[in-house]
Amino acid sequence: MPRARVRFKPPGPQRGGPFRLSSDYPDGEFRILSAHPTEDGLLVVLEATLADPAVVLDLFESAPQSRVPSYDALHADEQTVLLQFQLPFVPSPYRALFASGNLPQFPYTIEDGWIVCELTTSHDRLSQFRDELEETGFAFEVNWVIQSVDSTDLLTDRQRRFVAEAIERGYYDTPRQCSLTDLAAALDVSKSTASVVLHSAEETIVKEFFATAVE
Template sequence: MISASIRIRLPEETWIAEVSRSFPGATFRLLSGIQTGETAVELGEVVAEDPRDIAEEITSHPSIETYQRLEGTDDRSLAKYRTRDTGLYKFIEASSLPPEFPIVVQDGWFELDFTGTRPEFDRLRDVLDAADHPYELRSIVEAAETAALLTDRQREVLEAALREGYFEVPRECTLDELATKLDVDKSTASGIVRRGERRILTRVLTGVSGERLTESDRPL
């Protein structure tokens, strides 16, 4: 299996391209979406200094049929909306390899993660090369590489940390909360996270595997 992170320039005419370029400091996250006929229903989040201004621009865009703000704070807004822009779903259908949510948009660029087999990824590359949109392959990792990189325990803890929002900015889960979720003490959780991060960073930055396994990292 292959895991890849790809950055794609959005078509100029799409609503999210226009709005994200109007607010280059904002982060847009597509949390889920589904195409229904000629439109798509999506759940999206905006993180910005004043998301209300962005919500107003989204609502007034001609490609947006309906827009319902579900919740929000001073710097975040969550909304459900229906759009006539369905290019993302046509791309997914053509590539046969669905991206993993959330899909992040910033200043006119999609950032998507994909996981699939080598033939599926090769087909995705063919679709990207044939499309008239610039793209950047930010990372690609073979599963065989990652299998030996982390212990089962490190992978379990790091996946929980990622899922609970420990690595988000601002952080959505404290180390205490993560430790409680994993039913371990705080120092144990901290040690496993730090060793797992060190292994990943060492491999990414130097191409060399990280430190030896320690007893606390081994499966329980």
């Protein structure tokens, strides 16, 4: 199933709170650690690390109660503040996630007004998530998509058995703990057979690794 890194941001009039702070303080780090729907809206935990974390507390202290009915400072020191706050509504991105059949995978980061997150999803669900968000006026971008493959599906049963035995006996260790002759004897095959099977498995693994890395 594909894994995607996406980012999205609300239309201009909605870019307040942490969105605005992430633009005003680009050297800071803003992370949404969790967000849980409640009967009253959405309960969010936000971590902010920046030179003057007091600006985060000031922002929430001055926020209209209609936007942020309550908040608690769970932790604060010279560089980091951890806040839990209640929103009186469920924001569009969260609704779009569930409407498209996706699940949130925290943490999310907020960078220069954009929420950045990774999703394990299908191409159809990713497209639906984009459509759901864009209908509400959000900008949406896909940074990358990686088609993940179950490693157990890459090799045949025989190749997997040979590689597992080689790893267990230290054939791939440095220095090598097991020679090809010893490995072949343990597998009850000829040295040439062991070499051919291992080489084929290694070729598959290496090609898959680099194919995924450059996507």
